[in-house]
Amino acid sequence: MRAGAPEAMLEAMPIIEVSGLRKAYGGRPAVDGVTFTVEEGEIFGILGQNGAGKTTTVECVEGLRAPDAGAVRVAGLDPRTDRDRLTRTLGVQLQESELQEKLTVREALELYAALYPAPADWRGLAERLGLTGKLTTRFGRLSGGQKQRLFIALALIGRPRVVVLDELTTGLDPRARRDTWSLIEEVRDGGVTVLLVTHFMEEAQRLCDRIAVFKRGRVAALDTPAGLIRRGSGGTVISFAPSRPLDRDDLAGLPEAATVERRDGHVTIHGTDTTANAVVSLLARRRITAHRLRITDSTLDDAFLELTEDREN
Amino acid sequence: MSASAAVLKAELRLFGREPFALFWIVAFPSILLAVLGLIPSFRDPDPGLGGARVIDLYVPVNVLLAMIMAGVQALPPVLSGYRERGILRRMSTTPMRPAALLAAQIVLHFAAALGSALLVVAVGRLAFDVALPGQLPGYLLALLLGALGALAMGAAVAAVTPTVKATTVVGSVVLFPMMFVAGVWGPVQTMPDLLRRIVECLPFGAASQALYRAAEGGSPDWAHLGVTAAWTAVLIAAAVRWFRWE
Numbered sequence: 001m002r003a004g005a006p007e008a009m010l011e012a013m014p015i016i017e018v019s020g021l022r023k024a025y026g027g028r029p030a031v032d033g034v035t036f037t038v039e040e041g042e043i044f045g046i047l048g049q050n051g052a053g054k055t056t057t058v059e060c061v062e063g064l065r066a067p068d069a070g071a072v073r074v075a076g077l078d079p080r081t082d083r084d085r086l087t088r089t090l091g092v093q094l095q096e097s098e099l100q101e102k103l104t105v106r107e108a109l110e111l112y113a114a115l116y117p118a119p120a121d122w123r124g125l126a127e128r129l130g131l132t133g134k135l136t137t138r139f140g141r142l143s144g145g146q147k148q149r150l151f152i153a154l155a156l157i158g159r160p161r162v163v164v165l166d167e168l169t170t171g172l173d174p175r176a177r178r179d180t181w182s183l184i185e186e187v188r189d190g191g192v193t194v195l196l197v198t199h200f201m202e203e204a205q206r207l208c209d210r211i212a213v214f215k216r217g218r219v220a221a222l223d224t225p226a227g228l229i230r231r232g233s234g235g236t237v238i239s240f241a242p243s244r245p246l247d248r249d250d251l252a253g254l255p256e257a258a259t260v261e262r263r264d265g266h267v268t269i270h271g272t273d274t275t276a277n278a279v280v281s282l283l284a285r286r287r288i289t290a291h292r293l294r295i296t297d298s299t300l301d302d303a304f305l306e307l308t309e310d311r312e313n
Numbered sequence: 314m315s316a317s318a319a320v321l322k323a324e325l326r327l328f329g330r331e332p333f334a335l336f337w338i339v340a341f342p343s344i345l346l347a348v349l350g351l352i353p354s355f356r357d358p359d360p361g362l363g364g365a366r367v368i369d370l371y372v373p374v375n376v377l378l379a380m381i382m383a384g385v386q387a388l389p390p391v392l393s394g395y396r397e398r399g400i401l402r403r404m405s406t407t408p409m410r411p412a413a414l415l416a417a418q419i420v421l422h423f424a425a426a427l428g429s430a431l432l433v434v435a436v437g438r439l440a441f442d443v444a445l446p447g448q449l450p451g452y453l454l455a456l457l458l459g460a461l462g463a464l465a466m467g468a469a470v471a472a473v474t475p476t477v478k479a480t481t482v483v484g485s486v487v488l489f490p491m492m493f494v495a496g497v498w499g500p501v502q503t504m505p506d507l508l509r510r511i512v513e514c515l516p517f518g519a520a521s522q523a524l525y526r527a528a529e530g531g532s533p534d535w536a537h538l539g540v541t542a543a544w545t546a547v548l549i550a551a552a553v554r555w556f557r558w559e
Contacts, residue, residue, distance in 0.1 A: 062406055084408065092406040097399030100323075102330040107323055114319030115407045158407070 013076065015040040015162055015193050016061060020070035023056050030056040032217035034070070040161075043184065043194040045204040048214030049308055054197045055095055057214070058164050061195065062092050075161060088117065091160030093151045095167045095197075101140035105131055105150055108139060109157065116158035125153045128183060130176070144171035152180065156187060163187065166197040181207055205300040215308045229303045230272070237298055238276050239268040240290035242283070250286070254278050270298070316409050324417040328425070334387040338422070339429045341382060342375040343436045345497075350441040362502065365529075369444070370500035372437040373524035377459050377495045377517055379429035383422040384463025385470070385488050391418050392471035393480040402559050411558060419464050426460055447530025451523070455533050458541040459520035465548035466491070466516065472556035494518045500525070513537065516544035 014037035021034040031053040038044040046054045059065040060072050063079030063086055072079055077086045099108050109122035109131075126132050129149040134142065142150065148171050155163050168184070169177040184207055188194055198204050204211055205225045213221040213228065221228060229235050246267065251260050255278050257271040269275060276295050283290050329335070346368075349355055355367040362370065392415055395401050401411035437443035446452035470487060474480040492498070495517035501509055502525060512518030519540035523533035 064402065064405065087406060087408045090406070092403075094399065094403055094406070097403040099398075099403070100327050100395075100400060101398075102327050103323065107326065111319050111323045112407065115316045115409045117408075154403075 014038055015075050016044070016195060017073040018057065018061065018070070019072075021057060021060060021067050021072060022069040023053075023060060023065060023067050029217050031060070031067075034214075034217070034219055036212050036219060036222055038162075038193060038195060040193050041188065041191060042209045043188050043196060043207050045208035045211040046195065046197045046214060047199065047201075047204050047211050047304060049199070052214035052308075053217040054214050055166060058166055058195060058197055062090065062164055063087075088158065089161050091155040091158055091163040093155040093163075093165045093168065097151075098147075099139040099150075101138065103139050104136050105139070105142070105146075106135040108150060109135075109153060112154045112157050118159055119157050120159050122153070122157060125156060129153050130179070145173060145176050148172055149176070149180070152183070156192075160192060162193045162195065164195045164197075168196060168198060169200065169203060177203070201300040201304055211300075213304060213307050221307050225300055226297070228307070229297055229300055231303060231307070235298055236272050236276050237268065237270055237296050238279050238294070239266065240279075240283075240293040241266050243289040243291065246282075246286070246288065250282055254282070317413055320409060320413045321417045321420070324414065324421060328418075328421045331387075334391075335425065338379060338383045338387055338425045339432065342379040342429055343432045345378065346371055346375045346433055346436055347440060350437075356441060367500070367503075368437070368441045369528075370496070370502055370525060372433060372443045373528050374496040374500055374521060375433045375437075376430040376456065377521055377524060378492065378497055379426045379433060380456075380460045380463040381488070381491050381495060381517060383426035383429070384460070384465070384467040385491055386467075386484060388418065388422045388464060388467035389470040389474075389480045389484045390477055391422075392468060393474060394477050396471075396557065396559060397477050399559070405558065415468075419468070422467075423460055423464060426463070427456075430456060444528075446528045448527045448532060451527035451531075451533045455520055455523035455527055455538060455541070458538060458545060459517065459524065462516045462520065462541055462545040462548065463491075465545050465552060468552035468556070469548045472552045472554075475557075491517055494521075496521045514540060516541060516548075519544075 016038035018037070019035045021031050022029065023031040034053065034057055046057065048054045056065065060067050061074060061079060063083055066080055074086060075089050077089065079086050103111070105126070109126060113119035113122045126135065129152060131146065131149055131153065134146055139147065139150070148169070152165070152168070155165065165184070169180050172180060181203065184194060184196070196204070196207060208225060210222065210224055211228060212219045221231065223231065242265075245265075251267070254260070254269065254271065255274050257269050257275045259270045261268045269279060349371050350368050355371070358364045358366055395414055395418075401414060404411040404414055434445065438445055466487065467484070470484050471480050474483050494512050494515045501512055501518055501521045504512060513522055519537040523537035523541065526533045526537070
């Protein structure tokens with residue numbers, strides 16, 4: 001039982017804090033001053049192109065690498081000096097690691113469960129990840145997707161408070177990917193904080209509460225998926241075919257519209273939610289019917305490309 | 314079940330799934346002894362050997378061969394494979410130290426080598442009437458040092474080579490001279506004087522002499538035990554100093 005005051009303090013404390021992190025390999029900076037915090041219960045995404053420093057950053061969080069400069073704390077622990085406690089707090093799925101070739105799925109689950117003081121029930125995890133039919137299969141004979149699912153199970157087997165998933169759904173087919181996403185949401189609903197490294201926009205958009213976009217070892221942007229999309233030009237796309245032509249001045253007077261295009265009797269407007277509302281009321285006022293009216297968000301894909309665009313090239 | 318016991322259990326199962334490694338460690342030394350024992354002249358007392366038979370000399374040699382097979386041939390690719398495949402890295406993110414995996418493999422190779430040594434002695438006794446070791450404590454001490462030396466040599470090979478491929482190459486380059494030094498191509502006791510003196514300064518040459526002396530019933534020479542122990546210490550230090558976890 002904890003007293004009220006310290007508990008309130010604990011809740012206010014972010015579970016992952018990375019500040020001023022730097023790490024260079026052979027003089028070339030891989031991570032160059034990265035700062036972010038992750039709140040407990042969040043799904044936090046790290047998005048970026050290859051070589052942007054994503055994996056190096058999470059390796060510092062996992063305690064696998066010593067930062068050259070800066071500080072990392074996970075649940076108040078220093079990943080390098082508090083390894084013992086960290087490993088009981090943090091579950092990890094590494095991007096490149098394997099298991100013993102001839103170890104069966106069941107043996108792997110049993111082994112890793114035995115390493116933790118209060119492990120999850122491995123049978124339940126295996127079932128949730130669709131591994132029940134593969135329990136007697138050796139690791140070396142699993143497909144890429146099955147290996148990936150086994151690694152997700154192993155990341156969760158110690159009942160971690162924080163789980164780091166690096167390239168979570170790489171190698172999974174679309175169906176398995178969607179199943180995995182629901183699993184991650186369930187895990188979060190159980191109170192686990194998730195740090196997710198990915199380069200699938202759809203995955204980040206669907207799962208993450210907030211996303212740090214990495215570019216050349218730095219955080220280029222940090223926001224909610226919706227926030228990142230809004231930063232791009234034309235966050236909302238409104239398109240329709242009006243029942244009769246719209247007045248040019250009416251269109252020009254739309255608030256916050258970035259672009260207005262008319263082609264073959266079809267109107268496409270890039271703007272914001274305000275623009276969308278104005279379009280709807282304009283149509284009502286003029287008693288114009290909008291055929292095939294679509295109001296969509298521009299995707300995270302667009303925003304990501306814009307954010308990571310290399311202006312030097 | 315404790316975490317270390319779980320690691321040992323899993324590694325024991327995996328060890329049992331490596332038929333080739335098991336053959337070279339457990340079966341090969343006894344088979345070689347049996348083949349040598351089938352040569353009639355090896356079963357005749359030799360005045361040049363103080364009335365001993367060649368086969369008597371070969372029992373300690375094959376006991377040592379079991380240690381070399383386990384330590385120098387089988388162990389190194391396992392250790393460097395665990396590193397290369399990221400198994401140690403994955404383990405290091407759990408509450409278990411990755412060293413536990415290596416320790417489990419070393420213990421299992423050691424146990425298999427001891428089992429093989431027992432089998433060699435049994436085959437020698439039952440098939441060729443070779444007397445059991447006369448001075449058991451000395452024999453066990455020499456055996457233990459020889460085994461540690463072989464395992465340390467294997468660990469050192471895995472430590473200084475970056476990939477499984479390199480480990481396998483260096484392992485076999487080291488293997489053949491070590492087998493020679495141990496007396497597989499001719500027991501140390503039958504080597505020309507100068508060669509014998511050189512070989513006695515090398516890890517398994519000294520262990521071979523110590524084992525044979527104890528098998529005959531005498532006390533092993535402290536110089537031979539000392540040379541083996543010193544090599545073991547150096548090899549352990551090298552393995553610890555140069556082993557990379559990833």
